[in-house]
Amino acid sequence: MRSYAYGFPRLGEKREFKYSIEKFWRHECEEEELLRVLSSIQQRNLREYGQYIDDYPRGEMTAYDPMLDIAVMCGFCNVCDLKEYYEYCRGADAFEMTKWFNTNYHYLVPDFTYWKKPDFKENCENKMLCFKKCDFPQWIGPFTFLKLSKGLAGARFAKFFMALIEIYGRVLSRYAKAQLDEPAFVVDLTVEEVHLIKQGYQRFRDCGCSITLMTYYESVDFMEDFLSLPVAAVGLDFVRGDNYERLAKLKFPGDKTLIAGLVDGRNVWRNSIGCSLEKLKNLSQKTANLMVSNAAPLYHLPITLSAETRLSPELKGQVAFAREKLEEIQWIADAFSGKQIPGASLKTGAFGVNPNVQERVKSLKASDFVKGVPYDERRAIHQKRLKLPLFPTTTIGSFPQTAEVRQKRAAFKRKEISRIDYRHFLQREIDRLISFQEDLGLDVFVHGEFERTDMVEFFAKKLLGFETTLEGWIISYGTRTYRPPLLFGDVSRPEPMTLLEILHAQSRTRKPVKGMLTGAVTIIAWSYCREDIPVSEVAYQIALSLRDEIRDYEANGIKIVQVDEAAFREKAPVKKRNWPDYFDWAVKSFNLTVNTDPITQIHTHMCYSHFGEIMQYIMRMDFDVISIEVSRDKGEDILRSFGRADFKRQIGLGVWDIHSPQVPSVAKMEELAKRFLEKIPPENFWLNPDCGLKTRGWDETRQAIFNLVETARTLRDQFKK
Numbered sequence: 131m132r133s134y135a136y137g138f139p140r141l142g143e144k145r146e147f148k149y150s151i152e153k154f155w156r157h158e159c160e161e162e163e164l165l166r167v168l169s170s171i172q173q174r175n176l177r178e179y180g181q182y183i184d185d186y187p188r189g190e191m192t193a194y195d196p197m198l199d200i201a202v203m204c205g206f207c208n209v210c211d212l213k214e215y216y217e218y219c220r221g222a223d224a225f226e227m228t229k230w231f232n233t234n235y236h237y238l239v240p241d242f243t244y245w246k247k248p249d250f251k252e253n254c255e256n257k258m259l260c261f262k263k264c265d266f267p268q269w270i271g272p273f274t275f276l277k278l279s280k281g282l283a284g285a286r287f288a289k290f291f292m293a294l295i296e297i298y299g300r301v302l303s304r305y306a307k308a309q310l311d312e313p314a315f316v317v318d319l320t321v322e323e324v325h326l327i328k329q330g331y332q333r334f335r336d337c338g339c340s341i342t343l344m345t346y347y348e349s350v351d352f353m354e355d356f357l358s359l360p361v362a363a364v365g366l367d368f369v370r371g372d373n374y375e376r377l378a379k380l381k382f383p384g385d386k387t388l389i390a391g392l393v394d395g396r397n398v399w400r401n402s403i404g405c406s407l408e409k410l411k412n413l414s415q416k417t418a419n420l421m422v423s424n425a426a427p428l429y430h431l432p433i434t435l436s437a438e439t440r441l442s443p444e445l446k447g448q449v450a451f452a453r454e455k456l457e458e459i460q461w462i463a464d465a466f467s468g469k470q471i472p473g474a475s476l477k478t479g480a481f482g483v484n485p486n487v488q489e490r491v492k493s494l495k496a497s498d499f500v501k502g503v504p505y506d507e508r509r510a511i512h513q514k515r516l517k518l519p520l521f522p523t524t525t526i527g528s529f530p531q532t533a534e535v536r537q538k539r540a541a542f543k544r545k546e547i548s549r550i551d552y553r554h555f556l557q558r559e560i561d562r563l564i565s566f567q568e569d570l571g572l573d574v575f576v577h578g579e580f581e582r583t584d585m586v587e588f589f590a591k592k593l594l595g596f597e598t599t600l601e602g603w604i605i606s607y608g609t610r611t612y613r614p615p616l617l618f619g620d621v622s623r624p625e626p627m628t629l630l631e632i633l634h635a636q637s638r639t640r641k642p643v644k645g646m647l648t649g650a651v652t653i654i655a656w657s658y659c660r661e662d663i664p665v666s667e668v669a670y671q672i673a674l675s676l677r678d679e680i681r682d683y684e685a686n687g688i689k690i691v692q693v694d695e696a697a698f699r700e701k702a703p704v705k706k707r708n709w710p711d712y713f714d715w716a717v718k719s720f721n722l723t724v725n726t727d728p729i730t731q732i733h734t735h736m737c738y739s740h741f742g743e744i745m746q747y748i749m750r751m752d753f754d755v756i757s758i759e760v761s762r763d764k765g766e767d768i769l770r771s772f773g774r775a776d777f778k779r780q781i782g783l784g785v786w787d788i789h790s791p792q793v794p795s796v797a798k799m800e801e802l803a804k805r806f807l808e809k810i811p812p813e814n815f816w817l818n819p820d821c822g823l824k825t826r827g828w829d830e831t832r833q834a835i836f837n838l839v840e841t842a843r844t845l846r847d848q849f850k851k
Contacts, residue, residue: 131410131420131466132184133459134365134389136268136309136344137427138175139452140191141605143434146171148609151194154212155220161212165260168193172261182456184463185421187268187309187342191261194219194608197237200275202258204297205251206240215258219608220790226280227607227789229700231313231347233396233430234656236607243281248293254301267305271312271343272298273327278314288326295330302339307362309342311427315356316348316371318706324352328359335360346391346426348704349373357383365389368409369396369425371705382417391425393458398431398449398616398658401458403465410466422462428452432602432613444481445597445618482595482619491670499718501752503728505779508754512731516642516689520849521815521842524574524782526735526757527646527692528582528822529563530831535580556581557634564638570832571839574690575643577635579824583613585648585694586656590615592627593675596657607789610825617657617668623675626682633686644733645683645691647676650719655697666715673722680726692733693723693753696821699736699744713747721752733757737784737821749777757782759820781810784820785841786834791826793834799841812849817842 141147150167153159172191179186192199198218201207209215218225218238225238254262262269272294276282282290302308315327334341341361349371350356357364357380366373368391382388390413392406406422414420434453438446450458461471501508542552563578582588590596597616606612628646636643650672659668680691698720703712724732732752737759741748748756758781783806785799799817807815817838823831 131422131463133182133463134421134423135179135183135186135428135456135459136365136424137190137395137429138178138186138456139429139431139433139604140171140175141429141433141603141611142171142174143437143601145603145611147605148611151216151609155216164193164212165257169261178453178456182460187266188264189262189267193258195238196270197240197275197278198225199259199262200270201238201240202256203252203254203269203301204294205249205253206242206245209256209258212258222790222792224787224790230278231317232700232702232704233347234606234697234700235430237278239278239280240275241280242276242290245281245290248290250293250297252297252300254304265305266307266309268309268311269298269301271310271314272330273323274312274314277317288322291326291330295333299333299337302334302337302341305339307340307342309344310361311344311346313345313347315345315350315352316367316704319352324355327352328355331359331361342389344389346395349376353377354380357386361386363387363389363421365391365423367391367425369394374409374413377413377416384417384419386417387419387421388413388417389421389423391423392462393422393424393455395424395426395428395455396430397661398451399661400448400450401455401462403458403461403471406462407465410462414466422459422466424455424459428455430604431455432599432604437601438599440600441597441616445616448618449616451602484594484620484622487595487620487622487671487674488667490674491667494670494722498725499721501721501725501728505754508728508731509780511729512754515729516731518573519842519846520812521817521845522573523817523839523842524572524644524757525576525819525835526784526822527576527579527585527644527694528824529576529578529580530826530828531580531824532828535559539581539583553630556631560631560635561638564635564643566832568639568641570835572835573641573842575635575639575641576646577631577643579646579822581631585696585822586653587613587615589627589648589653590617590657592625593621593623593672595619595621595671612656615657617654617659619660621668621671621675623678627679629679629682629686632683632688636688642689645680645688647679647691647693647723649693649695649698649734650676650723651701651716652695652697655701666719669715669719670722673719676723677726680724680730684727684730688730690731690733691724692735693720694735695720696735696737698748699741702744709747713744713750717747717750721750724752731755733782735821745777753779755780755782755816757784757816757818759784759787777810778814780814780816781806782816782818785817786819786838788819788821788823788826791830793830794837796837796840796844799837800844803841803845807845807849812845815845817845 146167150164154164168191176188193215202209207218227236228239230237276291342363343361344365346367353376364386368374392409393401410422432451435451465471538555541547559580560577567575587598590598599613602613603611632645650669653672654668683691702709731754733755734753735757783803785802786794
């Protein structure tokens with residue numbers, strides 16, 4: 131039995147990917163130095179593969195995002211150097227960014243709206259793509275690239291796809307072997323799309339390249355046609371979906387190798403070697419050309435457990451990161467061949483059990499998921515209580531975290547400063563931020579979240595049932611990294627989590643200060659969630675803990691609470707036929723969280739969502755105000771979605787793209803806002819950035835918020851009654 135692996139994290143054990151690129155952005159290193167660092171990461175990843183795995187692609191590195199690389203390769207983006215390349219990532223006209231399938235990885239979205247014809251030009255020799263110049267490159271496949279792009283539909287999509295196939299054919303002809311990733315093969319496809327895939331891939335038959343075609347995240351619905359494509363090997367996910375059951379009903383072609391994805395590339399829990407072996411033995415009855423592999427790219431995992439010295443032995447024994455997943459792949463291959471393996475002795479089991487938490491969930495009633503006072507009545511209460519002006523202004527939550535903030539937090543973590551000294555430091559930072567917001571004239575304040583490393587990790591440290599890591603970093607987008615917690619047990623709140631900071635901020639101003647919480651769905655989506663109980667139960671456990679926090683806010687006079695559900699759309703299953711079950715518990719978990727005193731105005735925040743697809747579910751959520759991202763796609767999806775839904779509640783438009791250092795002008799913000807005022811009444815309209823400001827600098831933040839407030843004042847003058 132041979133082994134195969136792909137998608138090893140490109141971050142580097144010391145996050146060299148992040149730091150070297152950001153150093154280049156600060157003009158502290160030359161292009162050649164950055165390319166050397168990225169190449170060295172790739173070489174180390176190849177050594178990781180070589181230690182455990184028989185075969186693997188050699189060219190997986192990117193300078194930022196693989197979708198952008200394809201845009202460069204096919205001539206959609208004309209770049210000559212890294213400076214021009216990064217303009218598409220974070221410049222004034224940067225690509226829109228959205229979630230990669232139902233993961234927390236973000237990708238850049240090419241927009242073909244204004245391309246009149248598919249004038250693709252092969253550009254694979256571009257030095258931004260130098261990492262692909264090897265004997266076994268890896269690319270995002272042509273169908274996935276266009277399926278995830280904008281501005282293509284129907285006959286136009288087909289025309290562009292066939293033109294792109296020609297470019298891929300010429301590129302592939304240069305190689306004896308290549309991997310094409312086509313995760314879009316697992317989404318809901320039409321009969322016409324399947325026919326187009328078959329038509330396009332037939333043109334690769336004579337390209338001279340042995341193609342390994344990888345799918346993942348779910349099952350392939352058109353399995354028989356998929357297996358007929360003229361490729362040398364196909365990769366299937368046998369962890370999620372029903373590929374295993376579908377394949378059992380078909381004859382596997384003798385001219386192909388089956389790469390069996392049996393080791394989970396998206397969650398950290400140890401593989402059940404026995405279950406994987408049973409599947410592998412059954413698959414071996416279908417074909418002798420068989421390899422064992424990971425079921426999804428390994429970049430969804432941290433690099434290695436070796437640095438995690440604080441995890442309990444009980445928990446650490448049940449966890450595997452990317453390097454350990456390679457080891458598991460090897461163990462399965464060896465066990466299939468009859469070798470004795472150390473993995474066979476690994477024991478897994480439930481721990482972190484709390485009967486009180488389980489009983490609390492079991493005792494929930496239907497009324498716990500429905501707010502007793504309807505929105506119209508709540509709105510009248512809030513207007514009288516809050517007295518906010520037309521076009522209220524606010525921010526999403528976090529403010530820039532300076533080096534001093536990070537140093538103090540690290541010093542407290544190392545016990546170099548006392549809890550009292552650290553609290554006094556945070557209070558001084560909050561005091562400065564309250565003055566900052568007062569000076570700029572915002573209407574609803576936040577406390578700045580200076581105590582928070584990450585919007586999920588922070589709460590994981592406060593709740594029982596979670597464990598956090600020291601070096602468990604993964605990439606969210608570009609160079610933005612975070613450490614997903616390990617959600618291993620029953621979740622409860624031993625004490626208030628955020629109350630001290632919120633109350634201190636509120637004591638310094640008469641303006642309302644929002645209590646800031648991360649919602650249950652997002653906490654689950656951005657953690658490695660346990661799999662021994664239904665995820666709905668996990669969500670309700672977290673929701674009850676958050677509801678307890680809101681009730682503490684209310685008891686202490688906090689008037690506005692924001693529950694962020696940035697991952698509400700992201701967490702939705704790849705197959706839309708599975709959406710009703712997911713959204714049932716997702717909506718219920720939010721409504722359970724906010725089923726508190728109706729006099730409290732409830733906000734939520736969502737980002738990078740295709741809202742048109744999920745409006746029916748958003749409408750079931752018991753919020754009063756929703757803030758959303760609109761700056762990169764100019765709000766096209768929002769205009770369609772919220773207009774069609776006859777949305778009556780309040781909405782905050784993210785008119786400032788915080789993922790770019792560019793500061794939008796008042797004119798630009800006003801122009802964007804006025805597009806929405808054609809669909810949304812002025813009295814329902816808030817203005818805010820599109821996300822938190824943690825990664826921005828103070829100078830650009832001050833100027834952008836000044837422009838935001840000026841935009842609101844301009845609009846008030848124009849729309850005042």
